[in-house]
Amino acid sequence: MIPTAIGGISVTVVFGLMAWVVTSAEQWPRIKLQFFNIDAMIAAFPRVLQGFWVNMQVWLTVLACVLVWALVLAVVRSLRAPWFAPFRLMVVIYIDIFRGVPALLLVLLFGFGIPALNLPGLPNSGLFWGAVAMVLSYAAYVAEIYRSGIDAVHEGQRAAAKSLGLSEWQTLRYAILPQALRNVVPALMNIVVALQKDVALLSVIGVRDAVREAQIYTATTFNYSSLIVAAGLFLLATIPMARLADYLTRRDRERRLQIAG
């Protein structure tokens, strides 16, 4: 009771002081006008929100593609049959390349580069190819997460499955992957949150997402409040996800402790 009260008071005092220092600074009125202008915020809000809706759609689509494609990569990498060696090697090279190159560079390369080729039969939109770049890049990380989950499944589970006559694929499908996926949920949640923000990279190739819309507003009015609106929308989306990630991580740790103890 008393510790809680002390905590509450100290938070109020410290944050109050900080607010007082900031707002009493000489430059505060200018900052407020440039970044926290209510009128500008209200004016920019509908378009930024519309852009944010694009972010959310791209996020979910890319996420679904990443989860599936990364699983394919991880499975190929963990199959042990000797004749699979060239495919394993391909996956290793793939992961090295797409983890090593900045996502922004990939987005530029795919989003501007491929539409410029005018390839017949393929979509020509920057949005499509930018999203492809995001999928390729993120899948490299997620494949490694899956793989760590697969490696963490005890070797005895493989031996048991094999001794029962399950093929290598059946062993993965029925014995290993279900346990591996459960192991990596917390790690995946962090990727989900990171991707939610990184979709904004697509704004550099002209996709009219929240950041792009806010920038357009900024460019015409020389006022940055629209960017703050976009930031607020991102926070609104990412903070609950981050809390969910924390919760799942905690629950996972408790489950492990229970098994261990």
Place this chain on the structure above:
Amino acid sequence: MIDIDTVTKYFGEKLVLDRVSLRIAPHEVVCLIGASGSGKSTLLRCVNRLVAHDYGTIRLDGVAVDDPRFGKTGLQKRVAIVFQSYNLFAHMNVLDNITLAPRRVHGQSRAEAEDRGRDVLARFGMAGFAASYPEQLSGGQQQRVAIARALMTRPDVLLLDEITAALDPELVGEVLAIIRGLKDDGMTMMIVTHEMGFARDCADRVAFLDGGVILEQDTPDRLFGTPQEPRTKAFLQRIIASGRL
């Protein structure tokens, strides 16, 4: 029934089995004893081909275990193994654990597999646990489920690799009782064990493995009573000193 003929196995440079020969007749129970690292598990795993041996031949009723006639799963159907650490699938309940192979590998329907599954569970006193998950069971119960899982396909040979070594002492008995029951039913078994008392009264023959070589094999009475090789004597003396015989 099983004919292990001058089998040699290397792990990398390391010689783990050195020209091992051992024959097991139908309905015979052979116990393998020996120090840690002597190659007991490896020998068992060669028999059901969890490990591929390098030289020599292992035959099941005259057919080599690597013969294509066994197909992908024929050998596993006839030779089952139970491990020290149970290795039940942690994400599946007991019934799913034991019906996985019959359904996915041997093409049985769910109803057919589950009928047999419930019978086998009942036989081992686990009928009430079909819906339980492995982590909810004691070690002894998990091991009984693992034995049930191994017997689902009615194998001819059962390989047991130190199946009581991970159990609390008071749970060892319930598992060994099951093995005695299987012996009475005429199951052919190869048993790796540190339970010398059990080897003594359950085995038809005991083989002592030392550094990848079968130094000595005989009836339990003779091998435990009048061991011929000095190294066998020394091994048994250590066991006696630690109070396990």
